[in-house]
Amino acid sequence: MPSTNPPDNDFSLYEKRKAIFPKSVSGKRKTIRRYVGFLVYGLLFLIPWIRIDGEPLVFIDIAQRELTFFNMLFMPQDVFYLAIFLILAAFALFLFTTVAGRLWCGFVCPQTIWTAIFLFVEEKIQGSSLQRKRENKQEKRFTLKKLLTHSIWVIISLATALSFVGFFYSIYDLIPELLTFQLPLAVAFWVALFTWLTYVDAGLLREQVCIHMCPYAKFQSVMYDEDTLIVAYNETNGEPRGSLKSNTGGGCIDCSLCVQVCPTGIDIRDGMQLDCINCGLCIDACDHVMTSIGRENNLISFSTLNNLAGKPLNWASFLRPKTIAYSLILVIMTSVLSWKVLNRDLIEASIVRERDRMHRFNIKGEVSNFYIIKLTNKSESAKHLSLSLEGEGFRLVGQPSWHLLPGENIEAQVIVMSAEKPAGSYPLTFDLHDQTESLDLAPLESRYLYPVLKNKKP
Numbered sequence: 478m479p480s481t482n483p484p485d486n487d488f489s490l491y492e493k494r495k496a497i498f499p500k501s502v503s504g505k506r507k508t509i510r511r512y513v514g515f516l517v518y519g520l521l522f523l524i525p526w527i528r529i530d531g532e533p534l535v536f537i538d539i540a541q542r543e544l545t546f547f548n549m550l551f552m553p554q555d556v557f558y559l560a561i562f563l564i565l566a567a568f569a570l571f572l573f574t575t576v577a578g579r580l581w582c583g584f585v586c587p588q589t590i591w592t593a594i595f596l597f598v599e600e601k602i603q604g605s606s607l608q609r610k611r612e613n614k615q616e617k618r619f620t621l622k623k624l625l626t627h628s629i630w631v632i633i634s635l636a637t638a639l640s641f642v643g644f645f646y647s648i649y650d651l652i653p654e655l656l657t658f659q660l661p662l663a664v665a666f667w668v669a670l671f672t673w674l675t676y677v678d679a680g681l682l683r684e685q686v687c688i689h690m691c692p693y694a695k696f697q698s699v700m701y702d703e704d705t706l707i708v709a710y711n712e713t714n715g716e717p718r719g720s721l722k723s724n725t726g727g728g729c730i731d732c733s734l735c736v737q738v739c740p741t742g743i744d745i746r747d748g749m750q751l752d753c754i755n756c757g758l759c760i761d762a763c764d765h766v767m768t769s770i771g772r773e774n775n776l777i778s779f780s781t782l783n784n785l786a787g788k789p790l791n792w793a794s795f796l797r798p799k800t801i802a803y804s805l806i807l808v809i810m811t812s813v814l815s816w817k818v819l820n821r822d823l824i825e826a827s828i829v830r831e832r833d834r835m836h837r838f839n840i841k842g843e844v845s846n847f848y849i850i851k852l853t854n855k856s857e858s859a860k861h862l863s864l865s866l867e868g869e870g871f872r873l874v875g876q877p878s879w880h881l882l883p884g885e886n887i888e889a890q891v892i893v894m895s896a897e898k899p900a901g902s903y904p905l906t907f908d909l910h911d912q913t914e915s916l917d918l919a920p921l922e923s924r925y926l927y928p929v930l931k932n933k934k935p
Contacts, residue, residue, distance in 0.1 A: 500606040500737040504761025525643030572803035583756035591679035638671035735759035825853040848891040854881035867906040
């Protein structure tokens with residue numbers, strides 16, 4: 478029988494977001510994050526400006542499909558190195574998460590660092606956490622303080638976008654062209670897009686990125702174990718909770734300061750949660766309170782489940798089969814990648830016979846075979862290359878040589894001639910010489926085909 482109850486017009490499948498205004502706190506973990514942020518992301522702004530011999534330290538040229546990295550040039554043929562690097566990064570993530578949990582999220586992740594910067598600006602202009610909460614309740618009111626806050630957010634977002642785009646478009650051209658309104662449309666689009674994304678992520682979405690959008694938070698649980706380092710509340714020392722005046726409870730005086738400073742708005746006393754980013758701000762807040770009332774700083778700390786259960790926390794806790802396996806794989810793959818990069822060929826060369834022009838006779842009765850040589854200069858300097866031929870009875874037509882600029886690719890025709898000889902296939906060895914460095918490069922192998930002559934005609 479159908480229900481006679483009227484439909485609930487207020488029913489919604491989506492919970493309305495509750496704005497979070499974390500309270501500012503000082504302490505050891507926040508200081509560490511500040512220094513790490515200055516170091517890591519200071520490099521983000523600095524690297525596009527660094528030049529070595531006139532070349533950028535790190536630069537991705539999409540149009541030419543080239544990557545310059547510390548005076549080394551990588552091209553699409555070097556995708557092998559990218560594959561190894563990505564596998565290396567994956568295992569580094571596995572190892573880091575298994576040992577330290579979401580320490581990346583709390584101390585190094587750009588979302589966390591930029592959100593902290595935006596919150597710092599917001600607090601300095603709009604006031605404390607309580608003042609901002611009161612202002613937020615007046616949804617239709619847009620004050621000059623809010624306007625100033627958002628304006629500075631946009632400036633920070635623009636500086637971030639310019640630094641990021643500077644890895645793809647020369648920063649020495651980007652800034653002047655932006656100031657003179659001569660920026661190419663495509664570049665202007667990417668600057669505007671990354672400015673908008675930074676503003677929305679760090680200024681508006683904030684903790685929602687960590688809670689709902691970041692995939693790291695979703696699969697981290699499968700990499701955790703009882704010896705993974707996490708931010709944890711010690712229930713043994715903290716419960717039962719009681720006020721400071723009653724002096725009848727455990728160590729926790731239920732001040733809720735650990736909740737007020739949390740950037741994702743969780744209560745760490747409820748246990749391990751996916752929303753926790755291991756930033757350690759709740760530890761700083763709790764330690765400050767415990768110190769002020771003369772109690773031991775051990776309620777909230779970086780610990781492990783085994784340590785909370787009474788097992789000692791030492792270096793042996795981190796040496797377990799999973800972490801040892803990850804470490805060995807990282808050492809092996811790092812060694813392979815380093816060896817391959819340091820010993821890679823700066824001149825890439827190949828030679829093949831032309832399929833549509835098998836052979837040709839001349840008036841002297843000699844037979845010509847045609848080849849295509851492909852050369853790529855992956856060094857940061859121009860190269861002058863020449864070609865010679867090994868093989869009795871064979872000779873090159875002319876004296877093949879080429880001048881290659883850095884990053885240049887060329888294809889050229891090479892002709893090999895031979896006097897009359899028995900029909901068949903003969904091995905050829907081409908010697909490539911680097912005249913600039915006076916070096917002999919790796920030889921190129923191919924075959925020479927002498928045809929079966931039925932009615933020889935000049």
